[in-house]
Amino acid sequence: MLASAYLGLIFFIFFVEFNRKKILKPDFLTLFHIIFVLLYPLPGFFLEADIGNSRYELSISDKIYSSNIKTLIAVYIGYFFVLFGFFSKSAQRLGKKVIIKSNGDKTIILYAFTLLIISMLSIHIYGMQFGGVINALTNATLIRSSLLDSGPLLFFKHLMNYCFMSSYLFSYSLLFNKNTKYKLKNILGLCLSFLSAFIATSISAGRAQFIYYLLVFCFAYTLKTKRLFSLPFLSIAGFSLLFILFGKQLFWSLSAISEGLDGVVNTFSESREDDSGSGFLKILSNFAYPIHSLDASFTSNYDMRLFVDWFYGFISFIPQKILNFEKPNTVSYYNTEFIVGTNDFEIPSAFLAFGIYSFSWLGLVLVTYIYGWIGRYIEIVLVNHLNKIDWMIFLYPLVAIIWIDFQPAGDPRIFLTSNFALLTSIFALLFIINKTSTV
Secondary structure, X not given: OHHHHHHHHHHHHHHHHHHOOOOOOOOHHHHHHHHHXXXXXXXXXHHHXXXXXXXXXXXXXXXXXXXXXXXXXXXXXXXXXXXXXXXOHHHHHHHOXXXXXXXXXXXXXHHHHHHHHHXXXXXXXXXHOOOOHHHHHHOHHHHHOOOOOXXXXXXXXXXXXXXXXXXXXXXXXXXXXXXXXHXXXXXXXXXXXXXXXXXXXXXXOOHHHHHHHXXXXXXXXXXXXXXXXXXXXXXXHHHHHHHHHHHHHHHHHHHHHHHOHXXXXXXXXXXXHHOOOOHHHHHHHOOOHHHHHHHHHHHOOOOOOXXXXXXXXXXXXXXXXXXXXXXXXXXXXXXXXXXXXXXXXXXXXXXXXXXXXXXXXHHHHHXXXXXXXXHHHHXXXXXXXXXXXXXXXXXXXXXXXXXXXXXXXXXXXXXXXHOHHHHHXXXXXXXXHOEEEEO
């Protein structure tokens, strides 16, 4: 019965997606639908139906999935309240009042080079505490698993991804700036930015970050050409699929980088042999933790967190030496303990469980409605300037991807730290480099 309900929600989401009027193709809600289906009703269906031993394949620990009807109801409520918020008239009305005035191309490119320099310096400084960038790449998986102490230079890890924004601004200039005077500089800047992005995401062993980085180029190209299933789109989509499948093995193979290319290839091959399994369920297992987190939020005993995790998220950037107290554990710490019984690693709560952990059912309603409202408000602001400001063609998909990233994160600390460079570079672009105001 529960499996049929999850399947019914999937069909309903497809019906909504293919029958609604869209501002753009793809728009914010399209991306939300894709991620939401992958995180909740699709793994929920396979956990309930247990097709081809799918319940075992999608399990995180020895803890048995409880098949709780509350989990199903929460998925339905969460989805519909996101829609209520997204289609709120107040979000559209207020979004239309925002005015963005762009500065000249020279200022934008200077800003892009500034971000690139900060990123490259941060990569170098952060790598120093591990004996250099090469050693940091070698130990990327251990660093991500917190098995290696990050040391006093941890803050520079948050700055490494400034190269993302610089990549998009260099690309915008190459696409729209007809002045050949800056073409060579833009090409050089784009190449260095791309290399920095690969190194930065490899050091943090973050598959999702690099996939998101590439998807912005993909969607920007789609917006410019008005062609959804173009060769670049399909190429990046295919690469992303392979990266989801083999990203862990790739990052682990970097541990043999000191042995040269042969060592990396051999380590990758060995890890591939050790990690066998069904292709589809293996992909889906990467998206199953939110439904497990939501299930745990109903079956575990805890005090409501009352959204204190937003405060914890902001103070996570303050060095421990400045604080007079130990930084508190966030919601993901307890979520991991509820699911696997240990805290050796971290399982994000995702946004539906974050609402339940924070303030039970009312927390779920508040989180999902506000989330949908913010998405619509931002989309209206960006769409209104899409044909007026050339670099908006990259900012629109970038902000959309940041918005949907709160779904799998849920924990404000994880969301803010993983998107720190993007959020601050966007803020500077809109309010310092350019002028943004309301009427």
